[in-house]
Amino acid sequence: MIKVVICGAFGRMGTTIGGIVSKEPDMQLVGGVDIKTGTFFDAPVVSSEEFSGLLTSTKPDVVIDFTIAAAAAKNVPIAALAGSAIILGTTGLTSEQRKGIDDAIAKGNVPAVISTNYSIGMNILWTLIRDAAGKLSDYDIELTEAHHRYKKDAPSGTAKTILQILQEEIGPREEIYGREGMTERSSEIGVHVIRGGDIVGDHAVMFSSNYETVTLSHRAYDRAVFAEGAVRATRWIVGKKPGIYGMKDVLNLS
Ligand SMILES: NC(=O)C1=CN([C@@H]2O[C@H](COP(=O)(O)OP(=O)(O)OC[C@H]3O[C@@H](n4cnc5c(N)ncnc54)[C@H](OP(=O)(O)O)[C@@H]3O)[C@@H](O)[C@H]2O)C=CC1
Numbered sequence: 710m711i712k713v714v715i716c717g718a719f720g721r722m723g724t725t726i727g728g729i730v731s732k733e734p735d736m737q738l739v740g741g742v743d744i745k746t747g748t749f750f751d752a753p754v755v756s757s758e759e760f761s762g763l764l765t766s767t768k769p770d771v772v773i774d775f776t777i778a779a780a781a782a783k784n785v786p787i788a789a790l791a792g793s794a795i796i797l798g799t800t801g802l803t804s805e806q807r808k809g810i811d812d813a814i815a816k817g818n819v820p821a822v823i824s825t826n827y828s829i830g831m832n833i834l835w836t837l838i839r840d841a842a843g844k845l846s847d848y849d850i851e852l853t854e855a856h857h858r859y860k861k862d863a864p865s866g867t868a869k870t871i872l873q874i875l876q877e878e879i880g881p882r883e884e885i886y887g888r889e890g891m892t893e894r895s896s897e898i899g900v901h902v903i904r905g906g907d908i909v910g911d912h913a914v915m916f917s918s919n920y921e922t923v924t925l926s927h928r929a930y931d932r933a934v935f936a937e938g939a940v941r942a943t944r945w946i947v948g949k950k951p952g953i954y955g956m957k958d959v960l961n962l963s
């Protein structure tokens with residue numbers, strides 16, 4: 710049995726993942742962590758102050774974190790230093806927060822999957838964007854993303870990963886976040902963020918020349934797509950060598 714604890718248990722992702730884990734025959738949901746406490750899917754949910762105690766009493770194989778950056782920056786090091794494998798989906802981490810997490814994973818000598826997007830489709834799209842960017846580096850590039858009204862970080866973690874891929878493939882380019890007034894396009898990458906309703910997650914990259922536009926896009930219809938990916942990563946990480954992996958490793962994408 711793979712024993713699992715979920716940080717952010719009562720959140721949109723935490724409840725979706727908890728529902729899946731609780732039905733998996735080879736997994737046992739042993740607890741959750743959130744601001745509010747109680748139970749989810751018959752497992753106890755404790756506050757972050759009680760997280761260490763939960764780890765000692767349940768000894769989870771894997772801790773999954775979908776919270777907010779400030780919480781993940783505290784939860785993940787505690788879990789890693791206690792010896793649990795990590796699945797981290799929380800976005801909006803500062804570089805200092807990410808370094809603290811990476812250091813704790815190294816110090817705890819545990820394996821971890823960290824990804825800004827656990828959907829299979831987005832991981833395929835990232836490889837397509839890399840390929841297109843290498844070949845269309847002289848085209849104008851615009852990136853758009855749209856999410857629900859409650860999303861706290863902008864641009865999305867997925868959009869930041871796309872920007873990183875573009876920068877790696879086409880060399881350093883200025884990033885312009887929205888435009889207003891008298892603007893003249895140069896070689897920048899334009900980045901545009903939309904927030905509204907319950908949009909689950911849309912991302913698109915446009916490569917435009919004077920005669921054509923290539924658009925590579927992805928739309929998630931249901932959070933289950935991220936949750937299923939995180940559960941897949943949870944099963945995959947058990948028994949892996951210590952280190953930080955991505956979904957491309959889980960999905961065996963080169
Ligand atoms: N990598 C991926 O594929 C995906 C990543 N995400 C990311 O996952 C994160 C969560 O998203 P989502 O589920 O929509 O957000 P929610 O706000 O619905 O859920 C986050 C939960 O974490 C709780 N929380 C806040 N602080 C703490 C803490 N210190 N310890 C434990 N729990 C805490 C929140 O409580 P409260 O509401 O009371 O503050 C809330 O219940 C975001 O960063 C999002 O970008 C989302 C989808 C896919």
Ligand SMILES: O=C(O)C1=N[C@H](C(=O)O)C[C@H](O)C1
Nearest residue numbers: 800825826860865866867910
């Ligand atoms: O907060 C969300 O909802 C999502 N967050 C992730 C991100 O920031 O990229 C992944 C997905 O787009 C949904």
